[in-house]
Amino acid sequence: MEGAPPVPPPQQAPVRAELTADQRPTTAEDIKGLRRWVIVAGVWAVAATALAVIALLKPAQTQDPETAAAATRSVNRVQDRLDERFDQLEGRVGRLPQSSDLQRLGDRVQRMESRSGQAAGDAKAARDSIGKLQDRVQKVERAQERQSRSARSGSGGSGGGDSTSPQSSGGQPQN
Numbered sequence: 259m260e261g262a263p264p265v266p267p268p269q270q271a272p273v274r275a276e277l278t279a280d281q282r283p284t285t286a287e288d289i290k291g292l293r294r295w296v297i298v299a300g301v302w303a304v305a306a307t308a309l310a311v312i313a314l315l316k317p318a319q320t321q322d323p324e325t326a327a328a329a330t331r332s333v334n335r336v337q338d339r340l341d342e343r344f345d346q347l348e349g350r351v352g353r354l355p356q357s358s359d360l361q362r363l364g365d366r367v368q369r370m371e372s373r374s375g376q377a378a379g380d381a382k383a384a385r386d387s388i389g390k391l392q393d394r395v396q397k398v399e400r401a402q403e404r405q406s407r408s409a410r411s412g413s414g415g416s417g418g419g420d421s422t423s424p425q426s427s428g429g430q431p432q433n
Contacts, residue, residue: 287357294351301344308333308340 315329355363 287360290354294354297347297351301347304340304343308336311336 312333315326315333
């Protein structure tokens with residue numbers, strides 16, 4: 259073995275360290291949670307803006323009563339609209355599926371996938387059985403046709419039976 263090239267040492271597979279929370283891929287549940295918090299933050303931002311407008315309009319009330327009344331009505335309308343939107347958003351967030359609902363749906367999908375695999379296997383087995391039955395039916399039909407030909411030829415002239423007919427083997431077709 260003088261001329262053989264040196265064999266490199268076997269390479270070890272890299273060790274996979276567990277991923278930290280920042281390195282994990284984002285899941286659908288993470289996105290839904292983020293969406294809920296964005297909605298909440300948006301509602302708070304709108305509410306804070308409304309409060310800022312009210313605070314800015316308070317000093318104006320001391321200057322002109324008509325302008326102050328118009329501003330108050332405007333602020334009240336904005337507040338009412340914000341309340342309605344907040345209620346709508348709260349309702350939408352409440353109707354979002356919970357993680358337990360998603361887990362149940364995932365389990366159900368897995369069961370259906372398993373059942374569909376079983377059904378595919380059963381269908382293949384049924385196709386194979388049907389193919390075998392069709393082959394057997396064809397063999398029986400061929401044997402029956404040979405038998406009827408030999409019976410016709412036997413009654414028409416020679417008077418004797420054909421020794422290779424299916425009847426000579428007990429009436430069963432040869433496989």
